[in-house]
Amino acid sequence: xxxxxxxxxxxxxxxxxxxxxxxxxxxxxxxxxxxxxxxxxxxxxxxxxxxxxxxxxxxxxxxxxxxxxxxxxxxxxxxxxxxxxxxxxxxxxxxxxxxxxxxxxxxxxxxxxxxxxxxxxxxxxxxxxxxxxxxxxxxxxxxxxxxxxxxxxxxxxxxxxxxxxxxxxxxxxxxxxxxxxxxxxxxxxxxxxxxxxxxxxxxxxxxxxxxxxxxxxxxxxxxxxxxxxxxxxxxxxxxxxxxxxxxxxxxxxxxxxxxxxxxxxxxxxxxxxxxxxxxxxxxxxxxxxxxxxxxxxxxxxxxxxxxxxxxxxxxxxxxxxxxxxxxxxxxxxxxxxxxxxxxxxxxx
Ligand SMILES: [Zn+2]
Numbered sequence: 001x002x003x004x005x006x007x008x009x010x011x012x013x014x015x016x017x018x019x020x021x022x023x024x025x026x027x028x029x030x031x032x033x034x035x036x037x038x039x040x041x042x043x044x045x046x047x048x049x050x051x052x053x054x055x056x057x058x059x060x061x062x063x064x065x066x067x068x069x070x071x072x073x074x075x076x077x078x079x080x081x082x083x084x085x086x087x088x089x090x091x092x093x094x095x096x097x098x099x100x101x102x103x104x105x106x107x108x109x110x111x112x113x114x115x116x117x118x119x120x121x122x123x124x125x126x127x128x129x130x131x132x133x134x135x136x137x138x139x140x141x142x143x144x145x146x147x148x149x150x151x152x153x154x155x156x157x158x159x160x161x162x163x164x165x166x167x168x169x170x171x172x173x174x175x176x177x178x179x180x181x182x183x184x185x186x187x188x189x190x191x192x193x194x195x196x197x198x199x200x201x202x203x204x205x206x207x208x209x210x211x212x213x214x215x216x217x218x219x220x221x222x223x224x225x226x227x228x229x230x231x232x233x234x235x236x237x238x239x240x241x242x243x244x245x246x247x248x249x250x251x252x253x254x255x256x257x258x259x260x261x262x263x264x265x266x267x268x269x270x271x272x273x274x275x276x277x278x279x280x281x282x283x284x285x286x287x288x289x290x291x292x293x294x295x296x297x298x299x300x301x302x303x304x305x306x307x308x309x310x311x312x313x314x315x316x317x318x319x320x321x322x323x324x325x326x327x328x329x330x331x332x333x334x335x336x337x338x339x340x341x342x343x344x345x346x347x348x
Contacts, residue, residue: 005019005020008047015109016052017090017109018049019047019048019049019050020049020050022046024043024044024084025046026038026043026044027043027044041142045081045086046087046089047078047087048073048090051090051093054067055095057097057104057106058104058108059097060099061107062097062098066095066098067093067095067096068094068103069093069103070092070094071092071093071094073089074089074090074092075089076089076110076116076117076118077116077121078110078117078121079121080141088110090108092106093105112158117147117151119155119158122151122155123155125137125141125148126152126156128140129148129149134148166194167226168194168223168226169226169227170194170195171195171229171230171251172192172194172195172231172232173190173191173192173230173231174191175191175207175235176188185205186205186206186207189203189207190204190205190212191203207237209237209244211237212238212241216245224247224248227248228252229251229252229253230251230252231255231256233256234263239253
């Protein structure tokens, strides 16, 4: 029996705590003497832990503190063991720290204060919830949606408190529409993200210049000097806020290919509309379809409000129309080699 607990202690792996007992029980808490006939998903494993040394203060971390009182046994949900739901159970103590005022619950290497799940389970839930719906993770571990969200929140807070914040060099600026519903005064939020790590760094309501300036006020001069570029869509207030800050004069403004192609497509669409629906409005027949101008009709000048690209398209289209008339009336013939860009003379 002792050898089994030694092996279990090694498997459980909490420093300073050893396994003294373990058993299987039903989900309702009835201890099982035999596992025959009880399916895996209807039983759970309970592992009882016992501290091997004097308790440690949870506030200051100092070891070898005096026990003030022992509390009732508590359970923490742990990672599943070999496909079976597993709990660790332990009796914790309140300690009288020699350096802190008042008694507090001892430090536990496997769970945070007040938590009902072990840290490693919270970590696992947070990782899985980052790539799957909360409902799926909750069903997989047999816990509620709220429990998954609380575990995720706790793990993120722990991660945020213990990691070193990387310097912000490549900034992403974007706005997000919050939808028609909700009681927010602003319908948009501006999100500042770190493009190197892909994580959001700051957000606030609004999408104007003042919103970005509020973020810039939170940065120190050294932090601003480390920024290399700011990627954004072609939203003028974002650009104005960055360019309006003297400390960010060195920052390059970058637009991602999506927005460049979006603007290019809009320009081509607008050009097409101008050519086919504005320039040739007189050429369209009563049915609304484009009609070929009669032979000898003079070329109309391109209106002043259209740019050179439009004039080129206009001229090309009119030349094509005149060539079509020449061919149809027998004064020109189709080239034998009609390759695009060939030097074959098409009219006689
Ligand atoms: Zn202390």
